[in-house]
Ligand code: SF4
């Protein structure tokens with residue numbers, strides 16, 4: 317197994333499941349189950365025992381490995397500089413071994429099957445992929461400066477579609493030259509990759525790269541940080557080299573000339589860093605620049621922000637498989653309680669998966685009257701003239 321050597325070097329000190337302050341639990345699966353094998357170091361020891369044939373390939377082993385949300389907290393906080401960068405890679409490689417053996421939880425195999433058959437995890441027709449844009453008057457991509465890549469959540473999920481429409485509407489209003497691929501787009505594959513299905517990821521990446529190159533795409537704006545991560549960091553392995561921007565980075569450029577015009581009634585906002593923009597790509601500043609440009613908006617940071625942000629629990633395929641499970645200790649519910657404790661009226665997000673996970677958690681915590689989940693583009697629209 318790739319990265320197997322580091323399984324022997326981890327001595328399970330446990331720093332990787334904490335934030336920098338050591339005062340909370342920051343590995344979503346450990347937070348949920350409070351059992352060592354659900355921590356990053358625990359997973360490494362479990363994998364070692366499994367590779368040494370000390371334990372069988374049980375259903376429990378599969379669930380433990382696939383409940384990791386790939387949030388990257390362990391990579392950030394492992395105390396061993398020599399191998400910390402590969403802690404999550406080792407877990408992903410372990411999942412890959414299970415995939416190769418055909419020993420994965422049913423929900424995981426169903427997810428792969430849906431992507432394979434439909435090109436999306438929702439099992440909806442590819443022909444409907446552009447339906448989110450209906451009535452907006454968007455143009456198909458034909459050589460405009462940017463391709464706007466909506467991704468699966470932006471194309472099929474009700475919350476994600478709302479967000480995709482807000483982003484596209486803003487880009488239109490601000491005169492950005494862009495088009496969409498609609499039915500020609502396919503799942504970005506980031507979750508497939510994070511779940512260890514390297515072959516299916518390569519197939520998806522090559523499909524998208526061919527469509528992008530056929531259309532003459534050079535620059536891409538993604539709705540989702542997950543797509544941003546996959547296209548920016550993994551498509552180049554298959555000769556798909558594009559200039560990739562997350563939409564928040566485009567918004568920040570549009571608003572960089574000072575405070576935006578519009579409503580200036582005071583509004584306290586807290587920001588939830590998406591793992592694939594923050595920890596995986598080290599962009600903590602851009603979304604805060606967008607918020608700083610909005611008149612009347614005051615940022616109230618949560619205790620766990622930037623490198624210490626608690627994942628919403630939707631990464632690593634869990635948004636679709638829900639192997640992490642729900643309940644008061646699920647990271648999405650812990651996160652919205654933390655957001656409410658800042659006194660903010662709005663919990664700002666920059667990812668369609670975070671938007672859905674945290675909005676559901678606000679309802680589960682009965683916080684609807686105190687806290688509203690808004691995507692950055694929705695906030696900009698609401699505060700603009
Ligand atoms: S991954 Fe690093 S921080 Fe975590 S238990 Fe192992 S050595 Fe310790």
Ligand code: SF4
Pocket residue numbers: 332333342343344345346355356359383384385386387388389390391404407
């Ligand atoms: S990536 Fe996140 S969920 Fe997975 S083991 Fe590391 S800290 Fe836990």
